[in-house]
Amino acid sequence: MIQEHTIIIGAGPCGLAAAISLQRIGIKPLVIEKRNIVHSISQYPTYMSFFSTAERLEIGDIPFTTANDKPTRLEALNYYRTAAQRHNLRIQPFMTVQRITKTDNGFILDAVNQYDEPYQYEAKYVIVSTGYFDHPNMLGIPGEELPKVSHFFREAHPYTGLEVAIIGGSNSSIDAALELERVGARVTIIYRGEQYSKSIKPWVRPIIESKVENGHIKMLFSSRVEQIHNRTIEVSTPEGIINLDNDYVLALTGFHPDHEFLTTAGVTFEPEGHPTFNQETMESNVPGIYLAGVVVSRKEDANEIFIESGRFHGDKIAAHLKTLGEGNVTAHTE
Ligand SMILES: Cc1cc2nc3c(=O)[nH]c(=O)nc-3n(C[C@H](O)[C@H](O)[C@H](O)COP(=O)(O)OP(=O)(O)OC[C@H]3O[C@@H](n4cnc5c(N)ncnc54)[C@H](O)[C@@H]3O)c2cc1C
CATH class of the missing domain: 3.50.50.60 (FAD/NAD(P)-binding domain)
Known part of the structure; x- marks a missing residue:
């Protein structure tokens, strides 16, 4: 069992930003990512440009500049990789968290690596920042399963x-x-x-x-x-x-968060389709489980939260953890 103080699930831009926010109050979380860092962005259209200006995608006070009007996918991959390195974030790539179970002391996370080898982590706090890009909104019509x-x-x-x-x-x-x-x-x-x-x-x-x-x-x-x-x-x-x-x-009908992953952890969903959470603290209805990034998007309006806004969720979580007396704690033991 690997013991951690806080685990962040998902190394997207918002999970990385949350990790930096926590490091700033003295908590050094482990970020567990099922693929590579900013995996969703690496899956975006190869030649895309963001609609946001580079500055509005920045995390951790690392400047993001581009010679173009808007940054490209390739520039964003480079930027977020560099930001994570500059902040010495602790990232465990190619590890999929399959289940979060509440215990008396916090949470147990069951995970598997890319070789299907099982791992178990224990953490006092969990931040779910898993995005929604793996779960497209299905049409539910005949023929949708065809390879074309x-x-x-x-x-x-x-x-x-x-x-x-x-x-x-x-x-x-x-x-x-x-x-x-x-x-x-x-x-x-x-x-x-x-x-x-x-x-x-x-x-x-x-x-x-x-x-x-x-x-x-x-x-x-x-x-x-x-x-x-x-x-x-x-x-x-x-x-x-x-x-x-x-x-x-x-x-291209949009995406939604992984309902099953959250509900098995005890997180409930609102009728609008987003998980239950406190807007001020980002804590879900399960004390100790926080949400960051587009995972809190409503089903019908997945575009209201994106990197520009989701990158600040970690600041709210860090502020709340401070009120609980957390911060400046030992990072982890193995
Ligand atoms: C084409 C396109 C253009 C966009 N342009 C812009 C833009 O210009 N400006 C803007 O602000 N936003 C833009 N967005 C939206 C933005 O990219 C997303 O909002 C952003 O990726 C959300 O960040 P996130 O960290 O919340 O989630 P994600 O980036 O999706 O990160 C979630 C991470 O969690 C990992 N993960 C998921 N489940 C697990 C698990 N069980 N265990 C471990 N890891 C897991 C995933 O692999 C992924 O790396 C665009 C989106 C698209 C598709």
């Missing part, structure tokens, strides 16, 4: 010359549509909203509007895909059901 359907978009090149349907009208969908159109894919966006989403970056909106007006990208508003077949998709539109030729479906 993906909930993630990496890069456009493989889709050249093909019929691609994008489900969803958020910022990520529009970025993907524009990139796909540039490589010669025939793109149809199928969106349940009646008009363009407010989440589209203001500088991108005129570009997508003109592509749609000129017929370079097809946009179906107030529409939804009912069924996916090998070569076609069935779409209900305000004019009735239509069948479209289709090679690939990108269902």
Whole structure:
């Protein structure tokens, strides 16, 4: 059993920021990450640029600068890696926490490494910062399980010359549509909203509007895909059901936190779809389990919390731990 004072689950930007906040009050937490550091960002579209300016993505007072208007995925990977190194964060990569169990003294965490070898940790406090990127919102329609359907978009090149349907009208969908159109894919966006989403970056909106007006990208508003077949998709539109030729479906319909992981630890969920927590302290309904980052997002509005806001959750947790008399404690024993 490995004994820790505080364990942070998830080395995303918000988990790393929380680790730095705790170090500043004298708690040196262990960050357990199931893959590599900032794994979600490494899974983002290869050539993406953030919508935030570099400064608004900073953690731990490490300056983040870019020669461009907005930082790229590659710059962010470099930045967060460097920030973690500069702050000497204790990170255990490639270790998946499978279960959190409450005990009289705190919590036991059951985990496995990349070789499926079991590990057990004990900690007085746990900060769950697991994001939501592993759990796409499923469509629940026939054909969703076909190999041509993906909930993630990496890069456009493989889709050249093909019929691609994008489900969803958020910022990520529009970025993907524009990139796909540039490589010669025939793109149809199928969106349940009646008009363009407010989440589209203001500088991108005129570009997508003109592509749609000129017929370079097809946009179906107030529409939804009912069924996916090998070569076609069935779409209900305000004019009735239509069948479209289709090679690939990108269902970019957002993400949600891992409900099961949290509920087995005793954390409850609110009707809006987010875990129960105190906004001032970030403590969940289970005393000693805190939440940081996009894991606290509401189901219907996963975009209200992102790095810009979630990076400050650790400060609230550190402030609360101080009121409990924590801080300046021995980091860990093995
Ligand atoms: C294409 C795209 C563009 C974006 N652009 C911006 C932007 O411009 N500005 C902005 O502020 N936000 C942006 N976001 C949102 C932002 O990237 C996310 O909000 C951010 O990654 C959230 O950080 P996090 O630390 O809460 O979660 P994550 O970054 O998802 O980190 C969670 C970590 O927990 C790990 N993990 C999960 N479960 C376990 C487990 N059981 N055991 C161990 N580890 C586990 C995961 O592997 C992951 O590394 C964008 C998102 C996307 C998809």
